[in-house]
Amino acid sequence: MDMNINEVKNFLPHRYPFLLIDRVISFESGKNLTAIKNVSFNEPQFTGHFPDQPIMPGVLIIEAMAQATGILAFKSEVGRPEIGQIYMLVGVNNVRFKRIVEPGDQLEIYAEVVTVKRGIWKFSCTAKVDGALVTSAEILCTQKKADN
Numbered sequence: 502m503d504m505n506i507n508e509v510k511n512f513l514p515h516r517y518p519f520l521l522i523d524r525v526i527s528f529e530s531g532k533n534l535t536a537i538k539n540v541s542f543n544e545p546q547f548t549g550h551f552p553d554q555p556i557m558p559g560v561l562i563i564e565a566m567a568q569a570t571g572i573l574a575f576k577s578e579v580g581r582p583e584i585g586q587i588y589m590l591v592g593v594n595n596v597r598f599k600r601i602v603e604p605g606d607q608l609e610i611y612a613e614v615v616t617v618k619r620g621i622w623k624f625s626c627t628a629k630v631d632g633a634l635v636t637s638a639e640i641l642c643t644q645k646k647a648d649n
Contacts, residue, residue: 502525502528503525503526503527504524504528506524508525509522509572511581511582512576513568515568518546519564520568521561521565522536522565522569522610523536523539524536525572530576532614533612534572534576534612535609535610535611536565536609536612537610538565538607538608539607539608540602540603540604540605540606540607540608542555555604556601556603557603557606562602562628562636563596563638564590566636567640567642569611569626570588570622570624571588571642573612573614573624574614574622574642575588578644586645587645587646588645589643589644590642591641591642592640592641593639594639595638595639597637599633599634599637600630600634600635601635602628602630602635606630607630608629608635610626610627611627612626613626620644621641621642622643623639623640623641624639624641624642625639626638
């Protein structure tokens with residue numbers, strides 16, 4: 502199951518420069534999802550992080566993981582979100598950064614459902630570049646109807 506950027510935009514409220522999922526390359530309902538983030542030098546964070554050695558900030562890697570979990574939860578639970586329905590990040594645990602991510606890298610993000618209890622989804626996530634582990638984390642999120 503492949504989702505291009507236009508389909509991804511149907512599941513996430515984020516837009517440039519904060520939409521961090523470019524494509525979904527695999528999905529198993531209620532189980533897991535694999536997504537891609539193409540890292541480009543043209544992204545605004547690289548003008549200041551760092552000008553002489555651009556490195557993708559760790560918090561943006563975590564945000565990309567959280568966005569992948571949102572797509573996984575929506576597609577597993579309701580198929581497609583209603584207007585104003587979003588998944589909110591409520592926790593990040595056991596984060597480990599193993600190597601840097603630079604412009605030109607393709608970040609492969611894997612999210613797996615661990616548990617769903619009382620509306621809180623717990624995911625095990627990893628991000629890799631060229632098969633090498635970059636980041637691992639436990640992500641928690643919950644569904645929320647956006648305030649209008």
